Amino acid sequence: MKPIIEISKVRKAFGTVEALKGVSCDIAEGEVVCILGPSGSGKSTLLRCINQLERPTSGIVRVGGEIIGYREQANHLYALSNRQLAAQRSKIGMVFQQFNLFPHMTVLENVIEGPVRVKKELRAASIQSALQFLERVGLADKANAYPSQLSGGQQQRVAIARALAMKPSVMLFDEPTSALDPELVGEVLLVMKELARSGLTMVIVTHEIAFAREAANRIIFMDGGAIVEAGKTGDLLGNPKNPRTREFLAAVRH
Amino acid sequence: MSKNDLNTPDEYVFVRKIHYGRYLAVALIILLLGIIVRAFVVGKIAWAVVGEYLFDRDIMAGIVNSMILTVFVMVVGVMLAVTVALMAGSKNPVLRYTARGYMFVFRSVPILLQLLIWYNLALIFPQITIPFVVSVSTTQVLTPFVAALLAFGIAQGAYTTEVIRSGLLSVGRGQVEAAASIGMTYSQSLYRIIIPQAMRVIVPPLGNETIGMVKYTSLASVIQYREIIYSAQSIYFASGRVIEMLMVCAFWYALVIGILSIVQGYIERYYNRSSRGSAAGEADL
Ligand SMILES: Nc1ncnc2c1ncn2[C@@H]1O[C@H](COP(=O)(O)OP(=O)(O)O)[C@@H](O)[C@H]1O
Ligand SMILES: [Mg+2]
Numbered sequence: 001m002k003p004i005i006e007i008s009k010v011r012k013a014f015g016t017v018e019a020l021k022g023v024s025c026d027i028a029e030g031e032v033v034c035i036l037g038p039s040g041s042g043k044s045t046l047l048r049c050i051n052q053l054e055r056p057t058s059g060i061v062r063v064g065g066e067i068i069g070y071r072e073q074a075n076h077l078y079a080l081s082n083r084q085l086a087a088q089r090s091k092i093g094m095v096f097q098q099f100n101l102f103p104h105m106t107v108l109e110n111v112i113e114g115p116v117r118v119k120k121e122l123r124a125a126s127i128q129s130a131l132q133f134l135e136r137v138g139l140a141d142k143a144n145a146y147p148s149q150l151s152g153g154q155q156q157r158v159a160i161a162r163a164l165a166m167k168p169s170v171m172l173f174d175e176p177t178s179a180l181d182p183e184l185v186g187e188v189l190l191v192m193k194e195l196a197r198s199g200l201t202m203v204i205v206t207h208e209i210a211f212a213r214e215a216a217n218r219i220i221f222m223d224g225g226a227i228v229e230a231g232k233t234g235d236l237l238g239n240p241k242n243p244r245t246r247e248f249l250a251a252v253r254h
Numbered sequence: 255m256s257k258n259d260l261n262t263p264d265e266y267v268f269v270r271k272i273h274y275g276r277y278l279a280v281a282l283i284i285l286l287l288g289i290i291v292r293a294f295v296v297g298k299i300a301w302a303v304v305g306e307y308l309f310d311r312d313i314m315a316g317i318v319n320s321m322i323l324t325v326f327v328m329v330v331g332v333m334l335a336v337t338v339a340l341m342a343g344s345k346n347p348v349l350r351y352t353a354r355g356y357m358f359v360f361r362s363v364p365i366l367l368q369l370l371i372w373y374n375l376a377l378i379f380p381q382i383t384i385p386f387v388v389s390v391s392t393t394q395v396l397t398p399f400v401a402a403l404l405a406f407g408i409a410q411g412a413y414t415t416e417v418i419r420s421g422l423l424s425v426g427r428g429q430v431e432a433a434a435s436i437g438m439t440y441s442q443s444l445y446r447i448i449i450p451q452a453m454r455v456i457v458p459p460l461g462n463e464t465i466g467m468v469k470y471t472s473l474a475s476v477i478q479y480r481e482i483i484y485s486a487q488s489i490y491f492a493s494g495r496v497i498e499m500l501m502v503c504a505f506w507y508a509l510v511i512g513i514l515s516i517v518q519g520y521i522e523r524y525y526n527r528s529s530r531g532s533a534a535g536e537a538d539l
Contacts, residue, residue: 051435053435086434086438089434090436093435093436094431094435100431104450113436113438114436117442
């Protein structure tokens with residue numbers, strides 16, 4: 001199957017800190033991939049390089065065959081304008097650890113913001129489909145509430161609906177449940193499992209091993225800015241080859 | 255003695271504490287106010303003349319001119335401030351240092367001095383020339399209004415930059431990233447996401463600066479701009495009714511600023527609407 005995300009030789013340095021030391025991997029269409037690894041191993045940076053919230057120091061990322069951030073012409077890569085880069089990003093959904101809902105807008109306004117302002121869809125049509133996405137995350141009744149009136153779990157589900165409303169070809173999740181109280185984690189994971197079943201391509205940074213086991217097709221384990229081990233969910237979790245993977249899994253299971 | 259012998263609460267008389275200090279303070283304030291009012295009533299001030307000039311045509315034109323100048327100055331000041339605040343946050347060092355330099359220069363020179371320099375700019379540059387287009391004498395362009403607008407607007411911009419900048423910084427990085435992740439450009443996120451949230455931080459100090467500017471416009475009387483103090487002076491140079499005319503000015507300033515304070519309160523409430531308590535918010539679902 002043709003990969004929808006192709007990451008090749010991506011390096012990212014912050015000053016002298018090498019957050020990514022040349023990472024390559026492909027993700028197929030419809031695949032659900034979980035990225036595991038200790039804190040500081042470069043998981044967020046890798047995710048953020050996919051939609052160019054961080055520009056890689058070197059290497060390229062392709063999504064749907066297009067190089068992100070550049071236009072390709074006769075062996076040259078020309079940096080895209082802000083507008084062109086924004087257009088590419090509109091096809092890559094992202095869900096953040098801290099939700100990052102727009103606090104001055106209601107739930108519904110949050111969800112239609114992208115379709116109306118970026119895709120220039122009609123407001124009435126956007127509201128129609130926004131309500132369907134809110135239904136899907138179980139929050140249609142909160143359409144007119146402000147984010148500050150919702151629990152963390154509800155806010156994160158709105159953030160998922162906001163990303164889905166752009167009808168992205170892939171969705172990136174950066175520790176979507178790490179900021180949540182334990183009793184609210186389940187409702188968010190439930191929504192994500194449902195999305196995974198629907199065939200959406202998802203790349204998920206998470207510490208929820210049980211969720212990864214259930215939802216992921218494949219697992220990537222990162223450490224020290226590199227992919228240490230990757231493989232089918234059952235193989236990697238059941239029979240990790242690399243000692244660092246084993247050590248990490250042993251630590252998070254207890 | 256058994257427990258039942260104690261009084262129940264109903265059997266007691268509760269005696270309130272008396273705030274002697276407060277009563278004393280109130281008495282003193284009333285006394286002081288009385289002395290001041292009496293002093294002004296019996297003093298050499300013709301209140302009938304104050305009343306007579308309160309709605310004088312020149313006075314009314316003066317206060318209107320003060321307000322027109324304030325509005326234009328604040329528009330120029332805020333536009334400059336937004337530009338310079340964005341420059342100050344730029345990754346380009348030339349833009350950043352230019353912003354710093356502008357803020358330093360126009361905040362360190364007294365506003366009255368800046369006003370006089372702009373008004374007397376013709377002494378340095380007698381002609382303003384745009385090659386092949388136009389050449390005019392500087393005094394024709396720098397009328398009192400234009401000189402005051404430039405002097406106050408540019409100086410106000412230097413002060414307001416700090417206000418706008420702290421407003422923009424009050425909006426977290428996560429907001430810009432979330433906007434970028436749904437495909438918004440930076441300028442779209444500026445108008446839709448950052449500025450609306452920054453307003454909560456910006457409006458209160460900006461309101462105070464607007465109110466301050468209403469009062470600062472009185473300085474423009476020294477360059478013959480026809481604001482209210484200039485009108486009052488023109489009248490009292492002829493009639494000798496100095497203190498009466500100054501009272502008229504004080505009345506109009508207090509009225510305008512009182513109204514502006516009320517408007518400011520409404521605007522602040524508008525920008526705080528999304529942070530209302532959940533009970534109030536649920537009700538209007
Ligand atoms: N904006 C940044 N500036 C400087 N260093 C950063 C920045 N973002 C990440 N890093 C560094 O890069 C490394 C990887 O970080 P990150 O990708 O956030 O790890 P993870 O998500 O796996 O915890 C860490 O050492 C972190 O300190
Ligand atoms: Mg992280």
